[in-house]
Amino acid sequence: MKKILSIFGLMIVVLSVATNPAWADFETAENAYLGEDFERAFREWEPLAHQGNPEAQNMLGFMYRWGQGVKQDFSKAQEWYKRAADQGNATAQNNLGLVFRYGLGVPKDYQQAFQWFLRAAEQGNAAGQNHLGLMYFKGEGVAQDYVQSYKWAMLAAEQGMDPAIQALGMLEEVLTPAQIKEAKALARAWRPKGPEAVL
CATH class of the missing domain: 1.25.40 (Serine Threonine Protein Phosphatase 5, Tetratricopeptide repeat)
Known part of the structure; x- marks a missing residue:
């Protein structure tokens, strides 16, 4: 372990530390x-x-x-x-999301977890995208939305995230063909915001 x-x-x-x-x-x-x-x-x-x-x-x-x-x-x-x-x-943002989602030393706070996962996901972080898809699936910190869940799971799966790949199969059992088509279109149209500007 x-x-x-x-x-x-x-x-x-x-990997960008190589330029430091x-x-x-x-x-x-x-x-x-x-x-x-x-x-x-x-x-x-x-x-x-x-x-x-x-x-x-x-x-x-x-x-x-x-x-x-x-x-x-x-x-x-x-x-x-x-x-x-x-x-x-973005990696730290995802990790901070996990702290709040699981209540590691703090009370569980799904809304904070969602916000940190979202910031990581918007930069293209696969783990953040996977966790964001899970939050949408469960309705934790955000209204339940299977289409958004599929979109974020698809983006994470495209980067090789095994849990996201498995999630797509589960989601396909609950979504209609029209919803899957919509989710795939959203995923294809999505573009990362790129690195956050630090003030």
Whole structure:
């Protein structure tokens, strides 16, 4: 399980960090994380996070969430996710949505979860799109809407998200052919907003 979480943790790191001048430090932390030396990874990422690096901030949030290299602390996870999310980091926005959806150290708040998933999804984040589709399907934080659910699941599925691929099959059992056609048209017309402008 730890190995799966380790690999997942690295998958959620945004690739744009390669253009950051602190890339060498980030890469050192990444290599330590891959080697499951979580304490070292945390030590390497922490100063970058304090300097404002959103990818490092997101990873600190992830490590606090799962108790990797540090004691599990949902409050600190939320704090670091929020710092990165406020800088427009879509992965952190999705992670913050999970904090509110599942009530990790905070009361469950589906409306906040929905808003964070939406911000991630609008930037093209597949996990955010998948979670947004789920929120529409269940009517959590938003009015239930199977057409919107299908649209977002389709967008996530096109990026290879297995849960979204499975969701499409379930949705096709409850939607009419006309609704599926509408949802597919919405998905085809959708364009990502691109990175958020940070003030």
